[in-house]
Amino acid sequence: MVHINSEKCKACGYCVKACPKGALAFGENVNGKGYHAVTVDEEKCVSCGTCYTVCPDTVFTIEEG
Amino acid sequence: MAAVKKAPSTIYGYNSFCPGCGHGIVIRLIAEVVEEMGLAEDAIGVLAVGCSCLTNRYLALDLLQAAHGRAAASAGAIKRCRPDKLVFTYQGDGDAASIGIAETLYSAQRNENFTQIIVNNGVYGMTGGQMSPTSLVGQKTTTSVKGRDPEIMGMPLKISELISHFDVSYLARGSVHDAAHIRKTKTYIRKAFETQMNQGGYTCVEIISPCPTNWHLTPLQAVDRIEKEVLEYYPVGEIKGGAR
Ligand SMILES: Cc1ncc(C[n+]2csc(CCOP(=O)(O)OP(=O)(O)O)c2C)c(N)n1
Ligand code: SF4
Numbered sequence: 001m002v003h004i005n006s007e008k009c010k011a012c013g014y015c016v017k018a019c020p021k022g023a024l025a026f027g028e029n030v031n032g033k034g035y036h037a038v039t040v041d042e043e044k045c046v047s048c049g050t051c052y053t054v055c056p057d058t059v060f061t062i063e064e065g
Numbered sequence: 066m067a068a069v070k071k072a073p074s075t076i077y078g079y080n081s082f083c084p085g086c087g088h089g090i091v092i093r094l095i096a097e098v099v100e101e102m103g104l105a106e107d108a109i110g111v112l113a114v115g116c117s118c119l120t121n122r123y124l125a126l127d128l129l130q131a132a133h134g135r136a137a138a139s140a141g142a143i144k145r146c147r148p149d150k151l152v153f154t155y156q157g158d159g160d161a162a163s164i165g166i167a168e169t170l171y172s173a174q175r176n177e178n179f180t181q182i183i184v185n186n187g188v189y190g191m192t193g194g195q196m197s198p199t200s201l202v203g204q205k206t207t208t209s210v211k212g213r214d215p216e217i218m219g220m221p222l223k224i225s226e227l228i229s230h231f232d233v234s235y236l237a238r239g240s241v242h243d244a245a246h247i248r249k250t251k252t253y254i255r256k257a258f259e260t261q262m263n264q265g266g267y268t269c270v271e272i273i274s275p276c277p278t279n280w281h282l283t284p285l286q287a288v289d290r291i292e293k294e295v296l297e298y299y300p301v302g303e304i305k306g307g308a309r
């Protein structure tokens with residue numbers, strides 16, 4: 001599964017575009033820097049790590065299980 | 066729960082790059098390669114002047130801030146004094162191909178044993194988006210308000226092609242506009258670092274990178290521009306030493 005550090009997210013959208021399962025979307029709430037941080041639909045996520053690869057801000061950690 | 070993919074331990078805190086800036090991706094790739102090679106305690110980075118210098122509060126390696134354009138000269142000197150260390154520069158296109166073009170080309174000409182990383186985003190990012198040597202024909206910047214006109218400003222400079230005239234050990238151009246190119250670019254950085262530590266000699270990776278802020282585009286429009294316009298003029302791939 002994917003862990004999201006919302007406070008680091010600047011909502012560039014690279015991960016939303018790159019995710020092969022369409023599991024990522026911008027959230028309703030804004031983070032401390034004023035961005036609509038990305039959120040994950042855990043039902044759709046397959047932990048492939050593409051989001052980690054394209055993220056300029058090390059928002060993602062991919063964990064086992 | 067065990068993490069199978071996480072940020073390298075030499076990256077700390079928050080970076081102050083703009084949303085969608087490619088610098089954050091390139092810095093992470095460098096940190097990943099240094100960590101995978103087990104060289105975090107033995108790496109010395111030389112930062113340029115430009116948005117590259119924002120790295121000094123984000124990357125926990127030994128870092129030196131060079132004068133504008135002089136990172137390559139500093140790195141060559143450091144490597145001569147400490148040949149056991151992994152020495153690399155981290156520079157923008159303005160720093161490495163404009164004010165620092167002499168240091169870049171003479172480092173290649175002498176085949177100095179360090180790795181030059183050049184982040185080519187086609188503008189002077191930090192100072193507000195002036196035209197750089199690598200701005201494309203027609204590109205609007207604060208100093209080419211009607212678009213770069215080759216009649217007045219010449220054609221965009223290809224620094225890797227200039228370097229390729231010298232007998233250097235490794236040279237490649239990558240891009241960070243999508244996942245496949247990011248993975249490929251990481252292998253170029255790794256080959257450059259391994260070549261430096263094994264065979265030795267000058268190694269360089271130029272990396273095409275988005276600067277959404279000064280391109281006046283959203284991050285997604287910026288990576289689209291790289292795919293459709295920038296790579297046509299600056300093709301990616303290994304230029305020297307790839308077969309090794
Ligand atoms: C001697 C000197 N001249 C000019 C400047 C102003 N200056 C600061 S950064 C920069 C250019 C940065 O462009 P680039 O190397 O492409 O880096 P980027 O910010 O785009 O990553 C310039 C001209 C300076 N700091 N020192
Ligand atoms: S100005 Fe451009 S190069 Fe500098 S941090 Fe912002 S996006 Fe990155």
Ligand SMILES: [Mg+2]
Nearest residue numbers: 157158188190
């Ligand atoms: Mg630049």
